Amino acid sequence: MDNEVLKTIQNHRSIRDFTDEKLTDEEVNILVNAAQRTSNSMSEQQYSIISVTDPKKLARLGEITLHHLPDKAGHFFLFIADQHRNAQIIKHHKPDANLEALHSADKFLASVHDVDLAVQNTLLTAESIGLGGTIMGSIYNNPKEIIEMFNLPELTFPVLGLAIGHPASMPDLKPRINNELIHFENGYQEPDMQIVEKFDKTLNEYYKNRKGSKRDTNFFKNIWSDIAKGNYRKDLLPAIKSQGFLKG
Ligand SMILES: Cc1cc2nc3c(=O)[nH]c(=O)nc-3n(C[C@H](O)[C@H](O)[C@H](O)COP(=O)(O)O)c2cc1C
Incomplete structure (x- = not known):
């Protein structure tokens, strides 16, 4: 079976080399609308998106993430796990409400799921209109500074960055491990090391060539x-907790 969506999905590769062209407002809107259309946990839309346009902030994000993608891309989105907005909505209607549940691991995970899915939908949509980009978890190199830089209130957390732009070059497709190593039937299956070693060779060929x-x-x-x-991001858990998450 073949269609344009399948082609776009199978053609995915992270783009880290961009032309100088910025995204237009129309392109940014298309991407935000794609994020909006994504499935979201309990229909509570527990995430927010910050478009970062301030050159100083972009430059600092480039340093924190070590890649200088935020400052070189045509647009940079910061995706935020957000239970704050829903806390405000509840308080608006019920000033004395017990909001303990918003601080739970359940609600933290729900907001992280909402971000992850929205990010992937945004990236895929970008690819479908000839743009490209890279998801960025390396914002975790300094979560505290990012929280301060964007005035993130209690019950919000920066989960992923997304650098989008016009590709200046197209890298080769990166191979994936065989389906039988990730897709099981009716229970977990330990990896077959012969298949893994064969994939080691495939990936080695890819990186060398x-x-x-x-x-x-x-x-x-x-x-x-x-x-x-080792665990080189020891600041992460304290930062998540200091934003009011994972209290129970
Ligand atoms: C959650 C997540 C975080 C990522 N963080 C980074 C990052 O900080 N920097 C980066 O260059 N790529 C990052 N990537 C992109 C991956 O490195 C990339 O998807 C992977 O190497 C597979 O390559 P491909 O996307 O070109 O197929 C991230 C991807 C995901 C899903």
Whole structure:
């Protein structure tokens, strides 16, 4: 089966090399409308989006994320887990309401799900209109500073950045592990290491031969180089809790 949506999905690759062209207001609106149309937990729309246009903030985000994508992209969105808006709405109607549930792990996860799905819908929509981009979790390198930079109130948390722009070059498609390693029937299945090792070779070939920066790495080395660093984002959990989340 083949259609334009399937083609766009199967053509996905993160874009980190942008032309200088900024997104138009119309393009930004198309992307925000795509986020809006996304499935969302309990129909409570527990997320918000900040368009970052201040060059100083973009430059600082570029430093924090170490990639300088926010300042080089055609537009940068910061996606926020947001229970604050719903707290305000409840308080508006019921000033004495007990809001304990908004501080729960359940509600934190719901708002993170809402962000993640909205981000993916936004990125896919961007790709469908000839733009490209990269999701950015590296905002977690300094959550406290980002919370202060954007005056994020209690019950909000910056979950992901999304750098979107006009691709200046198209990287090769990055291979994925075989379907049998991620798709099981009726229960969990331990990974078949022969298949994993074969994929190590596939990924090594990709990294050695791809356009742009070449590396001698593979799937195992990728995973281990991340995990061997230890928990280097120790500020993350305290920052989440200091915003009023994960209280129970
Ligand atoms: C939650 C999440 C966080 C990510 N954070 C970053 C990031 O901070 N910087 C970056 O360059 N890419 C980031 N990426 C993009 C991944 O590196 C990329 O999707 C992955 O390497 C697969 O490559 P592809 O998207 O080109 O297929 C992130 C992706 C996800 C889903």
